[in-house]
Amino acid sequence: MTPEEFRAAAHELIDWLVDRRVAIEDRPVRPPVEPGDIRRALPSQPPQGGDSASDLIADLESIIAPGITEVQHPMHFGWFPSNASLSSILGDFASSGLASLGISWESSPSLTEVEEVVVDWLRELTGLSDAWSGVIQDTASTACLVAMLAAREQATEHAQAGGGVLGFGKRLHVYTTGEAHSSVRKGALLAGFAADDIRVIEVDPVSRDMRADALAEAMAADVAAGGVPTIVVASLGSTSVTAFDPLPEIIDIARRHGAWIHADAAMAGSAMLLPEYHHLFAGIEDADSISWNPHKWMGTILDTSLLYLRDPEHLIRVMSTNPSYLQSTAGGEATQYRDWGIPLGRRFRALKLWYQLRLDGPESIRQRLRRDLDNAQWFADRIAEKPGWEVVAPVRLQTVCVRHTPAGLEGDAAAISDHNQRWVRDVNVSGAAFLSPSMLDGGWMARVSIGVESTERRHLEQLLDLMDEHTRI
Amino acid sequence: MTPEEFRAAAHELIDWLVDRRVAIEDRPVRPPVEPGDIRRALPSQPPQGGDSASDLIADLESIIAPGITEVQHPMHFGWFPSNASLSSILGDFASSGLASLGISWESSPSLTEVEEVVVDWLRELTGLSDAWSGVIQDTASTACLVAMLAAREQATEHAQAGGGVLGFGKRLHVYTTGEAHSSVRKGALLAGFAADDIRVIEVDPVSRDMRADALAEAMAADVAAGGVPTIVVASLGSTSVTAFDPLPEIIDIARRHGAWIHADAAMAGSAMLLPEYHHLFAGIEDADSISWNPHKWMGTILDTSLLYLRDPEHLIRVMSTNPSYLQSTAGGEATQYRDWGIPLGRRFRALKLWYQLRLDGPESIRQRLRRDLDNAQWFADRIAEKPGWEVVAPVRLQTVCVRHTPAGLEGDAAAISDHNQRWVRDVNVSGAAFLSPSMLDGGWMARVSIGVESTERRHLEQLLDLMDEHTRI
Numbered sequence: 016m017t018p019e020e021f022r023a024a025a026h027e028l029i030d031w032l033v034d035r036r037v038a039i040e041d042r043p044v045r046p047p048v049e050p051g052d053i054r055r056a057l058p059s060q061p062p063q064g065g066d067s068a069s070d071l072i073a074d075l076e077s078i079i080a081p082g083i084t085e086v087q088h089p090m091h092f093g094w095f096p097s098n099a100s101l102s103s104i105l106g107d108f109a110s111s112g113l114a115s116l117g118i119s120w121e122s123s124p125s126l127t128e129v130e131e132v133v134v135d136w137l138r139e140l141t142g143l144s145d146a147w148s149g150v151i152q153d154t155a156s157t158a159c160l161v162a163m164l165a166a167r168e169q170a171t172e173h174a175q176a177g178g179g180v181l182g183f184g185k186r187l188h189v190y191t192t193g194e195a196h197s198s199v200r201k202g203a204l205l206a207g208f209a210a211d212d213i214r215v216i217e218v219d220p221v222s223r224d225m226r227a228d229a230l231a232e233a234m235a236a237d238v239a240a241g242g243v244p245t246i247v248v249a250s251l252g253s254t255s256v257t258a259f260d261p262l263p264e265i266i267d268i269a270r271r272h273g274a275w276i277h278a279d280a281a282m283a284g285s286a287m288l289l290p291e292y293h294h295l296f297a298g299i300e301d302a303d304s305i306s307w308n309p310h311k312w313m314g315t316i317l318d319t320s321l322l323y324l325r326d327p328e329h330l331i332r333v334m335s336t337n338p339s340y341l342q343s344t345a346g347g348e349a350t351q352y353r354d355w356g357i358p359l360g361r362r363f364r365a366l367k368l369w370y371q372l373r374l375d376g377p378e379s380i381r382q383r384l385r386r387d388l389d390n391a392q393w394f395a396d397r398i399a400e401k402p403g404w405e406v407v408a409p410v411r412l413q414t415v416c417v418r419h420t421p422a423g424l425e426g427d428a429a430a431i432s433d434h435n436q437r438w439v440r441d442v443n444v445s446g447a448a449f450l451s452p453s454m455l456d457g458g459w460m461a462r463v464s465i466g467v468e469s470t471e472r473r474h475l476e477q478l479l480d481l482m483d484e485h486t487r488i
Numbered sequence: 489m490t491p492e493e494f495r496a497a498a499h500e501l502i503d504w505l506v507d508r509r510v511a512i513e514d515r516p517v518r519p520p521v522e523p524g525d526i527r528r529a530l531p532s533q534p535p536q537g538g539d540s541a542s543d544l545i546a547d548l549e550s551i552i553a554p555g556i557t558e559v560q561h562p563m564h565f566g567w568f569p570s571n572a573s574l575s576s577i578l579g580d581f582a583s584s585g586l587a588s589l590g591i592s593w594e595s596s597p598s599l600t601e602v603e604e605v606v607v608d609w610l611r612e613l614t615g616l617s618d619a620w621s622g623v624i625q626d627t628a629s630t631a632c633l634v635a636m637l638a639a640r641e642q643a644t645e646h647a648q649a650g651g652g653v654l655g656f657g658k659r660l661h662v663y664t665t666g667e668a669h670s671s672v673r674k675g676a677l678l679a680g681f682a683a684d685d686i687r688v689i690e691v692d693p694v695s696r697d698m699r700a701d702a703l704a705e706a707m708a709a710d711v712a713a714g715g716v717p718t719i720v721v722a723s724l725g726s727t728s729v730t731a732f733d734p735l736p737e738i739i740d741i742a743r744r745h746g747a748w749i750h751a752d753a754a755m756a757g758s759a760m761l762l763p764e765y766h767h768l769f770a771g772i773e774d775a776d777s778i779s780w781n782p783h784k785w786m787g788t789i790l791d792t793s794l795l796y797l798r799d800p801e802h803l804i805r806v807m808s809t810n811p812s813y814l815q816s817t818a819g820g821e822a823t824q825y826r827d828w829g830i831p832l833g834r835r836f837r838a839l840k841l842w843y844q845l846r847l848d849g850p851e852s853i854r855q856r857l858r859r860d861l862d863n864a865q866w867f868a869d870r871i872a873e874k875p876g877w878e879v880v881a882p883v884r885l886q887t888v889c890v891r892h893t894p895a896g897l898e899g900d901a902a903a904i905s906d907h908n909q910r911w912v913r914d915v916n917v918s919g920a921a922f923l924s925p926s927m928l929d930g931g932w933m934a935r936v937s938i939g940v941e942s943t944e945r946r947h948l949e950q951l952l953d954l955m956d957e958h959t960r961i
Contacts, residue, residue, distance in 0.1 A: 022503065024578055032585030050822040057602065071846060086589045104584050105489070108501055111577050111584070113548075132527055174682060180652070182682065209655065239639060317835055468853055
């Protein structure tokens with residue numbers, strides 16, 4: 016493809032993409048496709064080449080785009096807001112077009128240093144002190160695994176250098192709650208902790224926040240049994256019900272045993288941009304690592320997850336290799352982000368944040384977050400006053416967990432659970448809106464995650480109508 | 489940013505990016521910047537917002553782009569070809585613009601199924617049988633870590649489910665060579681193998697390929713000592729000198745001990761597109777996992793690394809979690825790629841391959857690879873006939889390892905090493921070309937990695953002149 020062919024094709028593609036985004040409300044949120052539908056519509060044999068860029072847009076239009084769940088749709092209330100602000104998409108285009116290679120400082124000084132600048136901007140905007148150093152990871156799942164690895168090597172005094180966990184000879188323990196994201200368990204297992212090394216600490220029955228007294232007991236019991244408390248993953252805004260584990264108490268307990276403290280604020284971290292919500296993050300300054308995802312509610316396009324560390328030198332010691340073919344003339348003064356995570360090659364992801372922050376600006380992002388918080392409160396109030404409906408978890412931020420009990424089913428937990436699973440599925444299959452079903456106390460409920468950039472009050476009104484419609488028996 | 493503002497800004501950005509790419513030869517390969525230069529040129533305080541997209545292009549032009557090492561420059565011979573073909577950049581734009589969220593099949597059926605289709609296309613184009621199932625990872629480093637984790641759980645019969653490596657009680661061993669990429673050692677250490685569990689197997693002194701007899705001895709010794717041979721990472725085209733470990737013999741030995749075999753063809757895997765080079769990959773069909781990077785020589789923009797597995801069900805068992813909030817109506821029939829790797833959230837990376845293969849087509853890619861192979865052979869012949877110069881490793885593909893011995897320094901290994909480090913640095917600092925210095929037998933040499941899309945014979949002629957110029961004493 017020549018540069019001029021590319022130029023023409025890119026202009027055509029941009030127009031198609033913008034037109035498509037503008038018309039998003041005309042499409043269903045969840046596409047009416049079944050597993051295998053898209054695959055069957057595409058040739059199983061490799062192409063010969065020679066198709067035109069317009070041919071590809073035609074296939075995007077007729078086959079591929081209709082098989083995408085529209086997470087930027089204003090009626091999308093599933094999982095979490097995956098906003099992909101247009102400003103950050105523009106930054107992503109710049110990143111792709113510059114096609115920079117991040118394997119060392121020398122391979123792209125700008126890629127490294129713009130990343131240092133933007134993670135610092137966001138550190139300051141979220142109220143963290145300059146004792147923190149940041150890096151962009153792909154996702155909070157990976158960031159959590161990285162924290163697990165750092166903690167493992169801290170607890171074993173770098174047993175990776177000799178002997179490993181087997182040579183170290185003591186069991187290493189992870190502490191978290193049943194509310195923690197699935198990536199916490201996954202990260203622990205991948206980092207070499209076993210399922211029976213993971214302590215699922217009891218939570219408060221209402222808020223679902225970790226009980227600090229239960230954590231203290233579990234750690235003391237593990238130490239008494241010869242084990243080593245290695246890491247606590249505190250959920251700051253859990254996926255299902257937005258639980259906030261009590262960080263000051265957790266840190267106090269964990270410090271007594273030398274355990275690493277990782278604060279997982281993947282979804283809720285965006286709220287750190289709002290000073291009036293800082294109380295939810297009290298104590299965070301004293302953690303060892305923090306991760307949160309601008310690619311969720313804040314609206315930077317995936318994959319843009321931040322990991323902040325108090326002691327990057329420790330992580331570098333865990334992650335570093337320095338082969339001759341990557342040595343550069345820049346020497347020790349330059350940051351080598353390859354030693355701050357798993358992959359060697361890195362994209363110029365910082366441009367996504369650089370574009371979003373410079374074009375939209377922090378204040379406009381804050382205004383939008385506050386609108387969503389207001390909307391969530393308004394929606395929870397409407398649910399609370401609706402007969403048969405209840406808000407089943409405290410509304411800490413922008414997620415409202417709801418459950419419907421039809422007349423006549425009161426007290427029949429199994430039937431209520433089935434009913435809630437059914438109506439959520441019906442709403443989702445209709446394409447008119449999308450919610451995530453989730454389990455709470457062994458029964459299904461619906462999470463209404465509010466915060467898509469285009470979601471306004473009227474969309475919540477529509478959702479209330481849909482919920483009425485689909486819960487009529 | 490409104491859609492119409494975005495449309496205008498994107499068109500402006502496209503034109504700037506294309507103009508910049510066209511003029512690439514006017515710029516130095518390596519920018520004349522020192523650590524901290526870019527950072528100091530950018531504001532340390534967060535922006536207020538309200539900048540225009542044109543302001544950002546101005547800053548890209550004056551600050552950021554001049555701090556990028558131009559890996560698509562025809563005089564770039566460093567590390568590996570990082571081609572970022574324009575067709576794949578277009579696919580990346582489509583991916584960004586569609587802003588799809590890959591956390592489950594349901595969150596974007598097309599993202600999952602187009603990935604299944606394109607990894608299958610490339611499986612077929614590279615001559616692998618349909619016994620292999622593929623997935624896109626960010627990099628071969630991550631793919632290698634994933635293979636290590638799969639191997640660890642195979643050897644311990646899923647000790648992650650209880651007891652872990654400590655409970656399993658036997659040392660687990662990794663086998664590779666000193667030629668293997670640094671990510672192999674890194675992946676092993678992160679997966680919980682210790683440095684003294686890693687066996688660096690002797691290589692042939694000329695080809696640098698692993699010696700199968702040495703592997704057999706090492707495994708036997710480890711078994712005799714009560715250890716478990718867990719994984720062999722065979723380099724198929726090593727970074728430094730393009731060594732090819734003898735896979736058929738390795739597999740024969742490893743199978744006797746139940747070890748996992750991971751074939752790391754990160755750079756050289758593109759040569760599997762050429763039937764006449766399949767002999768270099770003999771035996772690959774019998775490995776357990778294969779990784780290679782279309783984002784290197786084949787020219788798909790980063791991050792596009794392929795991982796193929798014989799038994800994805802084993803990997804899924806190692807990686808899977810299935811929380812209620814990710815359960816979908818699609819049930820068990822749909823592929824859930826989150827269980828094939830570390831991150832939960834995934835981008836629509838398959839579009840980069842879909843665009844490149846459909847627009848450029850396999851035959852035009854093959855022609856380009858063959859041109860590069862011819863160029864490498866031609867270049868090696870020129871070096872071999874040049875007084876004072878030698879080709880210090882067999883030219884297996886497109887990398888030529890060279891060393892210069894100035895008149896009078898013959899036999900003084902330390903001085904020759906210093907001299908080669910110096911002239912490579914001088915060439916790189918000049919900006920006229922870029923080569924990677926690398927160590928061989930304790931002395932510096934230069935790797936000339938040929939394969940940038942825009943590199944033609946005349947650029948190699950220019951490089952020969954530059955090498956003469958910078959090695960004059």
